[in-house]
Amino acid sequence: MVLVIGVNGVGKTTSVGKLAGQLKDMNKKVLLAAADTFRAAATPQLTEWANRAGVDIISQQEGSDPAAVIYDASAQPNPETATF
Numbered sequence: 001m002v003l004v005i006g007v008n009g010v011g012k013t014t015s016v017g018k019l020a021g022q023l024k025d026m027n028k029k030v031l032l033a034a035a036d037t038f039r040a041a042a043t044p045q046l047t048e049w050a051n052r053a054g055v056d057i058i059s060q061q062e063g064s065d066p067a068a069v070i071y072d073a074s075a076q077p078n079p080e081t082a083t084f
Ligand SMILES: Nc1nc2c(ncn2[C@@H]2O[C@H](COP(=O)(O)OP(=O)(O)O)[C@@H](O)[C@H]2O)c(=O)[nH]1
Pocket: 006, 007, 008, 009, 010, 011, 012, 013, 014, 015
C-alpha cells in the first residue's frame, strides 16, 4: 500500500497517476483509492488518471469519509491490488 500525502497542488494526483502507469507496465495489479473527498473535482481528476493508466479506482461521493474509501479499497479480495 502506498499512501500519498501532501499540501494542495504539490503534485500528488499527477504522481499517483504516473506511478500507477509504471506499476501497471510492471504487470502489477493496481487499485487507486480516491480518498481526497474534500476538494472539488479531486475524484474526477484521479479517475481520469486511472483511465489513462488503465487501472481500477475506488471512490465515493464528494464529502464522504476518506477513511471509508480506504476501508473499501483495503477490503478488496486480492491483496495484490493494494496499491494506493
Ligand atoms: N512542472 C510540473 N508541474 C507538475 C508536476 N506534477 C504536477 N504538476 C502540476 O501541478 C498542478 C497540481 O498537481 P496535482 O497533481 O493536481 O497536485 P495535488 O493537489 O497534490 O494532487 C497541476 O497543474 C499539475 O499539472 C511536475 O512534476 N512538474
